[in-house]
Amino acid sequence: MTFILSEGNKTREKIFRIMGISLLMAILMVTGSISCKQATEEETAEQDITVVKEGINEFEGVVKVGFGKYFFIPGAQGIDMVVQGQLESGDASSLIDQGVRVSGEFSPERPSILVVDTIEVKESERQYRNIFTRTEEAVLDDYVDTKAREEFEVLKDLDYRKKEGWEGKQKAKIYGKLEKTTVTEGEEEKDVYSLIVLDGEERQPKKILVDNISDYTQYYLEKLRLFDQFWFYLEMKETVDWRVRRRSRELFHADVVFAGLY
Numbered sequence: 672m673t674f675i676l677s678e679g680n681k682t683r684e685k686i687f688r689i690m691g692i693s694l695l696m697a698i699l700m701v702t703g704s705i706s707c708k709q710a711t712e713e714e715t716a717e718q719d720i721t722v723v724k725e726g727i728n729e730f731e732g733v734v735k736v737g738f739g740k741y742f743f744i745p746g747a748q749g750i751d752m753v754v755q756g757q758l759e760s761g762d763a764s765s766l767i768d769q770g771v772r773v774s775g776e777f778s779p780e781r782p783s784i785l786v787v788d789t790i791e792v793k794e795s796e797r798q799y800r801n802i803f804t805r806t807e808e809a810v811l812d813d814y815v816d817t818k819a820r821e822e823f824e825v826l827k828d829l830d831y832r833k834k835e836g837w838e839g840k841q842k843a844k845i846y847g848k849l850e851k852t853t854v855t856e857g858e859e860e861k862d863v864y865s866l867i868v869l870d871g872e873e874r875q876p877k878k879i880l881v882d883n884i885s886d887y888t889q890y891y892l893e894k895l896r897l898f899d900q901f902w903f904y905l906e907m908k909e910t911v912d913w914r915v916r917r918r919s920r921e922l923f924h925a926d927v928v929f930a931g932l933y
Contacts, residue, residue, distance in 0.1 A: 723750055723777050728785060730773045736894045737763035739886030743894055750785050755809040759802050772799050813885040815904060815929040823904050829868055829877055831916050837923055844904045866903055875920050882908060883926040891930050904929040
């Protein structure tokens with residue numbers, strides 16, 4: 672038996688289809704909105720960001736980066752923790768992946784630093800154990816704040832034939848990447864560092880020989896480990912001899928005092 676729909680039935684069928692699609696879209700939009708809201712709330716709760724204030728602050732979280740006397744907790748956005756003194760487990764790198772409760776002092780004079788007074792390591796859901804209490808003043812001899820970075824002059828268009836492009840400067844910065852090679856001296860192996868200058872396309876890249884990298888720099892390189900190109904802040908040293916410079920494109924020696932994305 673064959674059924675033939677009248678024009679009225681066809682119209683009603685179209686209306687029902689449109690209403691059904693609209694209802695389905697509305698349900699999907701509401702469900703998606705709820706899911707996004709839940710995801711945002713869960714992400715915010717997971718980060719548990721604490722606002723820093725002048726004076727004593729407390730933070731809890733898992734240490735993600737540590738080097739020398741510096742370490743970082745994601746909940747303390749923009750703040751680097753400084754441990755002045757000896758941890759029972761070594762330096763700050765021993766805290767990586769551990770849950771900690773930290774109390775320390777923040778001063779607007781050092782806008783990205785929290786000088787740690789105490790550190791407690793989480794041993795169970797409700798139990799912490801003290802592993803550090805500060806007994807001396809913080810020494811921040813390798814800390815380079817934002818204002819101090821303004822003193823570093825950008826080196827541009829470096830040419831191995833034109834040493835006047837860098838000589839006579841005490842503080843400078845270049846954009847590049849850090850290169851490490853391992854050499855053998857006698858019976859010992861040691862790491863040697865240089866900076867590859869990224870300021871143009873050249874068949875033989877220009878290099879800066881690195882004599883020293885501060886702990887603060889090493890800490891930031893670990894903190895920004897998803898990147899491989901940085902602005903390197905340098906304390907300038909002697910120029911490489913012309914005969915070597917011409918062959919190797921190694922321009923000068925320098926100490927690296929900071930590395931960042933700007």
